[in-house]
Amino acid sequence: MKFVAVIRQVPDSESRLKIDAGRVDLSSATLILDQMDEYAVEEVIRLQEKHGGESVIVALGPERFEEAVRTALAMGADRAIHLVQEGYLDPITQAEALAEALRAEAPDVVLTGGQQADWDSQALGPAIAEALGWPVVTWTTALELEDGQARAKHDLDEGAEVVRVSLPAVFTTQQGLNEPRYPTLPGIMKAKKKEIRKIPISAASKVEVLEQSIQERSRLGKVLDGTKDPHAAASELIRLLHEEAKVI
Amino acid sequence: MVTTSSGTQMLDYLGLSELFTPEEREIQRSSRRFLDDVALPYIGQWWEEGSFPTHLIRRFGEMGFLGPTIPAEYGGAGVSSAAYGLIAYELERVDSGLRSFCSVQSSLVMYPIYAFGSEEQKREYLPKLATGELVGCFGLTEPDGGSDPDGNMKTRARKDGDGYVLTGTKMWITNGNLAHIAIVWAKDDGGVVRGFIVPTDTPGFKANEVRHKASLRASVTSELVLEDVRVPASAVLPGVKGLKGPLSCLTQARFGIAWGALGALEAVYTEALAFSQTRTTFGKPIGSRQLVQEKLVRMLSDHTKGLLVAWRLAQLKDAGKLRPQQVSLGKRDNVRAALNAARSAREILGGSGITLEYHSIRHMLNLETVDTYEGTHDIHTLILGRDITGLNALE
Ligand SMILES: Cc1cc2nc3c(=O)[nH]c(=O)nc-3n(C[C@H](O)[C@H](O)[C@H](O)COP(=O)(O)OP(=O)(O)OC[C@H]3O[C@@H](n4cnc5c(N)ncnc54)[C@H](O)[C@@H]3O)c2cc1C
Numbered sequence: 001m002k003f004v005a006v007i008r009q010v011p012d013s014e015s016r017l018k019i020d021a022g023r024v025d026l027s028s029a030t031l032i033l034d035q036m037d038e039y040a041v042e043e044v045i046r047l048q049e050k051h052g053g054e055s056v057i058v059a060l061g062p063e064r065f066e067e068a069v070r071t072a073l074a075m076g077a078d079r080a081i082h083l084v085q086e087g088y089l090d091p092i093t094q095a096e097a098l099a100e101a102l103r104a105e106a107p108d109v110v111l112t113g114g115q116q117a118d119w120d121s122q123a124l125g126p127a128i129a130e131a132l133g134w135p136v137v138t139w140t141t142a143l144e145l146e147d148g149q150a151r152a153k154h155d156l157d158e159g160a161e162v163v164r165v166s167l168p169a170v171f172t173t174q175q176g177l178n179e180p181r182y183p184t185l186p187g188i189m190k191a192k193k194k195e196i197r198k199i200p201i202s203a204a205s206k207v208e209v210l211e212q213s214i215q216e217r218s219r220l221g222k223v224l225d226g227t228k229d230p231h232a233a234a235s236e237l238i239r240l241l242h243e244e245a246k247v248i
Numbered sequence: 249m250v251t252t253s254s255g256t257q258m259l260d261y262l263g264l265s266e267l268f269t270p271e272e273r274e275i276q277r278s279s280r281r282f283l284d285d286v287a288l289p290y291i292g293q294w295w296e297e298g299s300f301p302t303h304l305i306r307r308f309g310e311m312g313f314l315g316p317t318i319p320a321e322y323g324g325a326g327v328s329s330a331a332y333g334l335i336a337y338e339l340e341r342v343d344s345g346l347r348s349f350c351s352v353q354s355s356l357v358m359y360p361i362y363a364f365g366s367e368e369q370k371r372e373y374l375p376k377l378a379t380g381e382l383v384g385c386f387g388l389t390e391p392d393g394g395s396d397p398d399g400n401m402k403t404r405a406r407k408d409g410d411g412y413v414l415t416g417t418k419m420w421i422t423n424g425n426l427a428h429i430a431i432v433w434a435k436d437d438g439g440v441v442r443g444f445i446v447p448t449d450t451p452g453f454k455a456n457e458v459r460h461k462a463s464l465r466a467s468v469t470s471e472l473v474l475e476d477v478r479v480p481a482s483a484v485l486p487g488v489k490g491l492k493g494p495l496s497c498l499t500q501a502r503f504g505i506a507w508g509a510l511g512a513l514e515a516v517y518t519e520a521l522a523f524s525q526t527r528t529t530f531g532k533p534i535g536s537r538q539l540v541q542e543k544l545v546r547m548l549s550d551h552t553k554g555l556l557v558a559w560r561l562a563q564l565k566d567a568g569k570l571r572p573q574q575v576s577l578g579k580r581d582n583v584r585a586a587l588n589a590a591r592s593a594r595e596i597l598g599g600s601g602i603t604l605e606y607h608s609i610r611h612m613l614n615l616e617t618v619d620t621y622e623g624t625h626d627i628h629t630l631i632l633g634r635d636i637t638g639l640n641a642l643e
Contacts, residue, residue: 014255030257032277067270074274183278185312185325185335188271223528 001053003044006098006112007037008061009068013117022211033068036113039173042180043111045076051145054078058101060094062086073191074183080196090207095127097203107168114139114172125172135165139174256280259514261552267559268330275331279338282311287342292604294466309380313350315358322370323378330562333507341511344614345467352422355500357384357431360443364487385427387418387472388494395627398491403434405442414477424455424470433494443485443493452477464617499572502622506578507558509586509618510551512611516593517547519607523597543592550585573635580628587615
């Protein structure tokens with residue numbers, strides 16, 4: 001059997017991002033394998049460990065994505081295909097380009113992150129399924145293969161359901177699907193020699209980004225001194241929560 | 249430019265990580281994530297209890313932290329010296345005790361077996377030391393003094409039939425009570441220093457744990473007593489004679505310490521910086537005060553320069569051009585810089601700084617050991633002084 005994880009590289013959630021001329025400036029950010037995609041990588045490796053076959057990483061993105069692809073290979077995947085294109089592509093356009101590569105690979109299972117850490121988009125997995133004409137299960141928390149079919153548990157808005165789905169199929173990940181392994185030193189050294197097939201593409205984005213901004217979340221840094229008059233400090237805290245923060 | 253650490257990103261003011269290979273960067277990130285999950289949240293407690301987390305030994309083995317530069321055929325990962333340095337950095341960012349464990353296993357036990365051992369010794373011990381199935385320790389220092397290991401070495405290896413009989417006492421031995429094998433340095437009948445692989449369950453071998461330490465508490469330190477310990481001739485490390493055996497091991501370990509100390513420096517700097525930005529006195533954060541800024545800048549500056557030194561040592565080491573005196577410079581300066589930074593950080597934290605809720609005082613106390621072992625600060629000064637003047641102030 002063949003198992004594919006579709007991955008992306010994103011800024012570390014703790015990186016401090018800046019806006020430069022209306023664009024997110026990634027130059028001082030640490031870029032990592034998206035943690036939601038990491039569940040996908042772990043799952044394809046586990047599926048391969050259990051059922052044999054091959055685990056393959058597929059990525060679409062700029063040249064810099066290679067470092068995230070290597071991370072996935074260091075975790076244990078066999079090889080990778082990197083569709084290389086600089087600049088922004090909307091998820092639907094990405095899915096169309098990815099679908100072509102995936103069709104050629106003909107995997108049994110495709111996994112990708114349930115939500116992207118950078119743009120918060122949840123579209124990629126379903127869009128890939130749509131482009132391939134395959135079923136999709138979103139927010140997967142458990143996945144078993146049996147008799148050419150998959151049995152999956154996945155989260156709904158306020159609950160969960162267990163479904164049986166024919167293969168090939170696309171699954172998007174949810175936290176709790178598994179616990180991703182850390183790339184080990186031997187794994188990292190082996191990954192250096194694994195194949196990454198680079199395919200330059202030139203897809204035309206249907207969505208053009210005109211301007212980006214980052215929501216500023218700053219603390220007011222208001223500190224009340226409760227050591228001298230705790231009663232007065234408590235009253236002041238209540239007043240601030242009521243009148244300024246408007247939370248009580 | 250990275251003025252503080254966040255996520256898996258190390259403190260890196262000059263963007264030195266661009267000098268690392270992609271594998272080295274990956275190793276740094278992966279090591280940090282792993283250690284942030286399994287060690288950092290608990291280290292204060294282990295230190296306070298005075299216990300080493302033995303459950304992590306196998307995990308260190310799985311990650312490849314044990315003997316990382318040893319070739320894969322002997323169970324190592326075959327990584328570069330900079331990668332080894334980055335592992336030491338990440339371990340010591342958590343605690344000097346964790347780094348000490350790995351330094352001893354990798355540089356003081358696996359290295360001499362790899363460099364001076366017979367093929368049988370390498371095949372027998374290295375793979376098991378790499379997984380953590382076996383733990384080793386390194387016995388050079390004796391109760392009469394560590395700075396002059398030749399002059400003060402009383403441990404003797406008397407030739408007896410086919411084998412040797414070892415007698416003597418070793419002091420301050422890291423991992424002593426955890427170890428399955430000890431690399432013991434002793435003088436033979438001709439007064440020549442030889443290295444022996446001694447299984448710690450050999451009759452006559454005893455390890456006594458050193459208690460009441462106020463430094464390196466999350467590490468096991470022991471006295472080794474050898475009373476007529478009989479070992480076969482196959483226990484001798486055949487590839488080396490004389491003090492250069494143990495000294496070449498120390499060069500390996502000191503190289504790692506030059507990196508490791510900077511991990512501790514990052515930890516105390518990051519903690520002091522964050523504290524200085526939120527702690528307010530006289531209506532302003534203390535970080536806005538010149539006196540506090542000067543301390544923070546000195547830490548950052550020392551870290552940045554130290555990292556350049558460490559990186560350069562790694563390049564020289566992989567090129568086979570590294571001189572022990574150059575390692576002395578890195579060990580001496582980076583450890584003292586980290587110790588000074590830890591003292592400053594402790595000061596910036598005020599009263600909070602004396603508790604184990606914060607990391608700085610633990611690092612400060614640990615670094616007193618790091619400044620002392622593997623050649624004290626002053627001994628390295630004299631090694632360098634001798635190197636540049638040609639005049640020997642040591643002896
Ligand atoms: C926690 C811990 C773990 C250790 N782990 C190990 C281990 O695993 N294996 C091992 O073999 N050893 C180990 N050591 C020993 C360590 O290497 C020695 O403590 C160190 O070399 C100093 O030796 P000493 O303590 O005997 O001090 P001494 O050599 O007695 O020195 C005392 C003081 O005199 C100074 N001094 C000495 N000679 C001179 C001189 N010529 N001129 C000027 N000043 C001088 C020194 O700088 C020092 O300040 C460890 C030590 C500690 C504290």
